[in-house]
Amino acid sequence: MSNELPRQEIHNKEAEWLIEAQKGETNAFTYLVELYQKPVYSLCYRMLGNAEDAEDAAQETFMRAYKAIRRYDNKRPFSTWLLSIAAHHCIDQIRRRRFPIISVEELPFPELSEPSPGLETILVSNEEKNRIRSLLNVLEPLDRATVVLYYWYEFSYQEISELLSLSLSAVKSRLHRARRAMAENWIQIQPKFEQLDFNSNKSGCNENFLMERITP
């Protein structure tokens, strides 16, 4: 019950903010940005694979939503509408990419000036990011969007079909194809990551591990 009340309150507030935003109140829309920044950013990150592009895509998503807020149908959930904008924008971005972009954060240089998270933590975190990226990179943009929405946002087939403008059978077949591709990819990448995990777990091997990661 204690969890229900704030959720209901947030829901009511969201409805108020939406009405205000549709009247042109920028502050009301700012509250919506505050509320939805994490799911939108996360979707963009999973789709595009790096923080810079994800930030840019998430900002662009909110900008597009702000400009089109008057056309938003109040009967539909706002989250679905917003994530639909984000997903379509990310799909376009991936299709436009001709060459793979390597983000600065992908480079194996940990921030040595900040001792708090620890080198090992940073490297393990980077490995996790790389593993997810490797898994999703083999998928076509629409398949990737389907997987992200299904596994991280727990949308139903019906919701995904509405969100991505696909038929129900297309969603099912895309998910099926994506699962198989990811499983095949997992078989290929897993030994590499297992080896890295093993190295990172060895005590006193951090420096060697770091050198191994940095050495081309």
Place this chain on the structure above:
Amino acid sequence: MNHQPYLEWIFSDGEIGLDRLNQQQRYEFDQHLNSCSSCRSLFSAWHATEVYLQNQSLISPKPGFTSRWKLRLEEDRKLFHRRQTKVTLAVSIGGSLLLLVLLFLLTWPWLRSPSLLVWTWIYNIFIMYSYVGLVNEIIVRVIQSATFVIPITWLIILIGILSELGVLWIVSYRLLTNPRRITR
């Protein structure tokens, strides 16, 4: 060996997924996995992948996302205003140029022969003078006919009454239309 139905079961969920298999199908599936290393490998890989995907949480952006969005909105607005100004300026300049071209095209024959322009103006002045003369003649004729029908005394009285009515109309119009002065 036909792997298709088993792969279908592995990678589907809902109505045709592994959860919905009956005992016979489940037995067949297990038998197939025991004998087929490729399907077994895919099955365990997908199981591990699914668990891994489900364990991943949402990622937060760097702190200050909303502030950065506000800045971007401001920039976007400025850009929009700049673009709007440029468009307005371009349309104005374009329109002016078009009007200038039209004006030039219209005046081109006159500019080529100024004497034609002078003669046209003289002709227009002559026409205007003829019209004024015609109107003058009509008024004189009307007055002459009126004095012939109505005696001059009655005509003066009629003009006097009409003038007084005119003055009365002007005074009442002014009283009705002028705002009243409010005094404390």
